[in-house]
Amino acid sequence: MPSSDESDSSVDTREAIMEATFRALSKHGYSDLRMRDIGEELDMSRTLIHYHYDGKHDLISAFLEYIVDKYEGNVEVTEETDPWSELDRRIDQCLFGTELDDEFGHWERMRVYHDLFSQAQHNELYQEILSEHYERLRESIIQVLERGIEEEVFHKVDAEEMSQLITDIIHVARERRISLGQESAPKQARSAIDDYILSSLVKPEFVISSIKQSSNDGN
């Protein structure tokens, strides 16, 4: 039964418009998107779009906030999760995604996200939203790096530089998969991150003791 509370129904309407925008963007891409394509995906009066949003840029800005929210916040970590596991989970979630309980898959969300990312050079508001989001991802990596360094699990590194690099490699791997159709890009990126970046987090004494261990084992 639909709620008669106006603010509730307004939230529902906005959610329906966001979902319609998602479907329309997936189908047409940003460049070819017209307001009426969104209207065609909407199961209610199209005038509601114009009532809630002031044109294409306003609607797409709201949509960006919406998709960025969906993208984040679902890495399951607690204070008990050790830094290595947390770092792994964060990287894997960004690279391989988690399926949410909605009609859209991870790569469908990423496809739309990367399509809008490229528009940031033409639109200051999109740029602001996307810059903040990029920064939040980077911050979440900085935090786990700093925690691991503090807990003496990780070797001391420049957490700012390393987290920027990890965030960048994740971004470009998704883009290669989406724009160039290179399906294996996220897997390649994961190996490269392990080989070239996370290897610096291993404490030197751990490396030395593993070498000793393996020579004691007669290997």
Place this chain on the structure above:
Amino acid sequence: MPSSDESDSSVDTREAIMEATFRALSKHGYSDLRMRDIGEELDMSRTLIHYHYDGKHDLISAFLEYIVDKYEGNVEVTEETDPWSELDRRIDQCLFGTELDDEFGHWERMRVYHDLFSQAQHNELYQEILSEHYERLRESIIQVLERGIEEEVFHKVDAEEMSQLITDIIHVARERRISLGQESAPKQARSAIDDYILSSLVKPEFVISSIKQSSNDGN
């Protein structure tokens, strides 16, 4: 004096159309680009565009080939250039650019290039041209890495994996500068490449002898 040779003048016309496309794309961005915007930038009859190109996608595909050609092929290296210098020059050229003898600057070219890159997910022909270009950049890095390994200047690494990673970091640094307006991204990328990636090329005996050298120097 304009050439009366038809093929020459046809080459000139195509060049003029490419330059007009460049100006129109810089001004409007791909999403808002209409054929008539290109016509407005052209100092000759607009019907020539339709005579030479079969619609927007055909014109933009030709333009992609044109801009990708301009982007490449101007790293000055000879067989005498040592592998470290060649690698440095190739990375720096991609990150910081070289100014060509035309009206457009490096970042103006990159801005248009990255704008079109994001369209590859919607257009197979663009995807093909951009995939080939990405692969050529990667190949040029593989070649210098393999040469350095062969000449025993570089420590042995997986040249395929390392060159993919370098190409990726260059790409995303340009994109952060262009899409998010982060001016320092190319410089950050250069340090990160040095710290995390090229450091693996330094031969272990060289590291050991530098450490010995500095302790002999009393440091």
